[in-house]
Amino acid sequence: MIETCSLKTHRRNEMIDITSQVNGVVEKSGIETGLTVVYIPHTTAGVTINENADPDVVHDILLTLERLIPQHDPRFTHAEGNSDAHVKSSLVGPAVTIIVQNRKLLLGTWQGIYFCEFDGPRNRHFNIKVL
């Protein structure tokens, strides 16, 4: 079973908590123990796991990525003006694999799953496979 979820992003750089959507798919699958893969089929977005409590953590992560990889570099040759987003996508990564136990994601207490938008706002989607 592969589930596809849609979402709309609202800023150029944004991290959106998708934990409850992923947990919903895991519960629906009825799988007791196994793995879940969350996969992003875009080249200017990614997925990561990080703190779900204080939104300032997300702020500081996005700030640091923008400091390290500014949108414009005079040496960039890709004409679309979003090379920074492609770099961030490869550094954060297109997929996360999470262990499933007792029909639930085995996340740490403070962990949430985040869809990472690096070239929004856009209509996006992601795929979830439980096995």
Next chain:
Amino acid sequence: MIETCSLKTHRRNEMIDITSQVNGVVEKSGIETGLTVVYIPHTTAGVTINENADPDVVHDILLTLERLIPQHDPRFTHAEGNSDAHVKSSLVGPAVTIIVQNRKLLLGTWQGIYFCEFDGPRNRHFNIKVL
């Protein structure tokens, strides 16, 4: 079968070789061919695979991460003072997936698995799933 291993870290930034613990779990599982996922349930730590021979490689990786992402940035808003650790956690990643062949991790000759501490010292743990 999901195994949980504990470890104690001793410095703020540290990479600890956990290859033998992971290999032990793989051998115990009796699984001939498949996958192993090592998952870190913390938001200021991560897991990576890198050289297991010369400890200077680990030194240079941690040095570079600290140069790129210093602990303090006047624009950080997260009050705990460990935003750098959250960023490193997302860049290094919370999980690695390794192929299993003949009841062993199919690692390259020079590869070891490292628990990456970015906000130690702390008591930590990680989960291993073989399937």
Next chain:
Amino acid sequence: MIETCSLKTHRRNEMIDITSQVNGVVEKSGIETGLTVVYIPHTTAGVTINENADPDVVHDILLTLERLIPQHDPRFTHAEGNSDAHVKSSLVGPAVTIIVQNRKLLLGTWQGIYFCEFDGPRNRHFNIKVL
């Protein structure tokens, strides 16, 4: 079934599209739905997923990585002169997991799989597991 593919890299930093090789292994496996793991058994290379249309994207990704992580840093202690490649390997990552649907990789329209060489030219290989 685990397949091993070989490739030859030609520059110190290079991203080589291996999508067709991975898709070939998936089709040959006959597996309808599941996961594919591409695993790099080297500590100065990695694997990522990014745009497969405009080669300037690859140019800008490699440029940014070289800007952030130059080959030489007077504080590096690893004597082989390739510490930068080890750092890039851990940031980009040694493995990607992709969902398989209808005997094909469920990649986004613009996504290709890239072997990332960071210390070439060298003879390299990578492993593919479909399950």
